[in-house]
Amino acid sequence: MTRSRSTAARLAAGLALLITWLAGCGHGPSVPGPQDGPASPAAAGPRLQDPPELVSHDGVLKTGIVVERRKVRVGDRRLWATTYNGMYMPPTLRVRPGDTIDLTMTNKVDEDTNLHVHGLHVSPRSPSDDIFIAIKYGSSYHYTYRLPRDITPGTYWYHSHADMMSAAQVAGGESGVIVVDGLRQYLPPSLRGITEHVIALKDFQVEGDAVKTHPLSIGAPTNRTVNGQQNSVIGIRPGETQLWRLANIGANIYYKLHLPGHRFHVIAQDGYPVRRVWAADSLVIAAGARYDVLVRGGSPGTTRLETLAYDTGKAGNQFPRADLATLVTGGTPVRPAALPSAFAPNEDLSRATIAARKTVVFTENAAGTVFYVNGRTYDPKRNDFTSVLGTVEEWTVRNDSDEEHSFHVHTNQFQLMSTDGKPHPPSHRWFDTVNVPARGKVVLRIPFRDFTGRTVLHCHILNHEDMGMMAVLDIVRPSGRSRDETRGK
Incomplete structure (x- = not known):
């Protein structure tokens, strides 16, 4: 897609952004975030911040989640939102196969809530992934999730599953990412130390000084974020390969992700490694879906991670194109590592009884x-x-x-x-x-x-x-x- 800037100007802007990013000089100036609508020229935004992580140790991840209303940074604004641990983009839960997640949820909002660990192969019974329970205001619930040793590695997520209120609560902010480690074992040795980014896709509508939760219209104009940020900057070196964990953790909308001049090389989807790596120019990520992909840096310059226009049908919604982030390619080039083709063992039920x-x-x-x-x-x-x-x-x-x-x-x-x-x-x-x-x-x-x-x-x-x-x-x-x-x- 062409831009209004000349190639030289884009390159200079991109390299300047990358130098700032690599130097770790903090966030760039705040700029208006990308709204659904026409494309706008690339502009300096904050460096992409991966969510903080809560990591298991000695086979256990022991943690807590507090649900409460807070005024927090959402995109480029401060808004009242329903937060996990005081954050619109809460911590990533990082575990390994065979681990136990020991989690206490405390509800400080004046409506019932609960927790669902989306995609994890765990018991649906209490005190595990029981979505029929209701955690009342002022109460806590102690969840215990025992992961099988053969659970598949990849990207999952957690969110509210409260009866008749899940849309409002997830739209308000109640969602985060889960990573089950183990994908790197299938990568060639030259790629096992690659940089990894969570690309968590959340959107928000605004009502006054708050994230709107109800009534919620799927087709209304919305603000798209990556990890709760708008117009963030992702740095990559020419020839470098990165692992991006793409997760649609919003309430309702679809994404059709596109990165001009690059391809997404899919190594896992919905927390399941693929048998053979496949590549795509764009990926449709339906509500709740995830992809783990490899992205390789090209020639120095900038490009936009965007969601293309997408139509879900005449009774559905027409989601317009929107910018999500800026990819800046610069710095010392690296020799491109060979991307894998065959990847992970993959069960086949085509002959199953x-x-x-x-x-x-x-x-x-x-x-x-x-x-x-x-x-x-x-x-x-x-x-x-x-x-x-x-x-x-x-x-x-x-x-x-x-x-x-x-x-x-x-x-x-x-x-x-x-x-x-x-x-x-x-x-x-x-x-x-x-x-x-x-x-x-x-x-x-x-x-x-x-x-x-x-x-x-x-x-x-x-x-x-x-x-x-x-x-x-x-x-x-x-x-x-x-x-x-x-x-x-």
């Missing part, structure tokens, strides 16, 4: 105010689907509406078999969140392993979930009795 077949149908009323799964709105007291531990099922998820929906199921990841009848490439087939085309369908296979209990499946456009598009899945033992099978118990 199918124990049952299920159909999940997404629909909505004409006004777009009520959303259904198989003709019914969500009722937490009702079991809509039952699956048996130790089996593999094939599900057809059909979207009978005129807008796209982001399908997510808790507890177990799934293998995507096809979309609208087209087989999915075997090189990258495992997901926990997948976009379902308008008037389309996806076929997937789910292995039910390790854990029993009641959990949910839903559209991860959280406005849709809160308006009914969620159903209860009960995973039971072969005897029919639901009993926790958490490893190590």
Whole structure:
């Protein structure tokens, strides 16, 4: 995409930005953040700040999260937001396979809340990933998540899953990133020490001096942020390869990420390493989805990390193009390391014995105010689907509406078999969140392993979930009795 600056001017500005960035001289001047709308010339912004990290030690991550209303820096403004530990972009939880997360959540806001660890293969029962609990104002809840030793490495996230309030609470700020370490073991030795960045995509609307939470219109103009910052600067050297953890951790909107002059080399998606690395000029990241990608620095200069215009259908939303950050390439060039092609072992369920077949149908009323799964709105007291531990099922998820929906199921990841009848490439087939085309369908296979209990499946456009598009899945033992099978118990 062309810019109004000349090449020389862009190069000079880019190198100046990079020198400031490398020198660690602090943040640049505050500038108006990128709103959804026409492209604007590159401008100096703050250096990209990765979120602070809470890291496990000796197999345990012991921490706490306090939910409270605070006036904090959100993008280029100070606004009232619903924060985790006083931050709009809260700490990244960094763990390893086999670890235990020992987490106490304390609620200091005057409405019920709770916590969901999105994508993690952990028990759906208390005190683990039980999304049916409600933490009252002034109360605390002690969560314990035991990660299997064979949990797949990659990027996950955590957020509120409070009944009928998840959209408002996530939009208000209640979301952060989880990293399960282990991806680097699949990289060639020359890349195992590469720089890594969290690229957490959150957006906010404004009402007065606060982040707007309700009523929340998906299609309203919004402010896009990376790690809670607007127009931040990411530095990279010519030839250098970096690992970027792309995570859509907002409430409702989609991104179509593009970095002119560069390609995204995908090494994991939804917390599952790919069998073969694949490259794309742009990536559609539906609500709730994640990609771990390698990005290589090109010639010295600047370019924009942007989200391209994206249309979710005639009953959906038209998200305009917006700038997200500036990539500045400069400094001492490095010899480009060879990028991997084959990557990680990858299970294939194409020949698995199918124990049952299920159909999940997404629909909505004409006004777009009520959303259904198989003709019914969500009722937490009702079991809509039952699956048996130790089996593999094939599900057809059909979207009978005129807008796209982001399908997510808790507890177990799934293998995507096809979309609208087209087989999915075997090189990258495992997901926990997948976009379902308008008037389309996806076929997937789910292995039910390790854990029993009641959990949910839903559209991860959280406005849709809160308006009914969620159903209860009960995973039971072969005897029919639901009993926790958490490893190590």
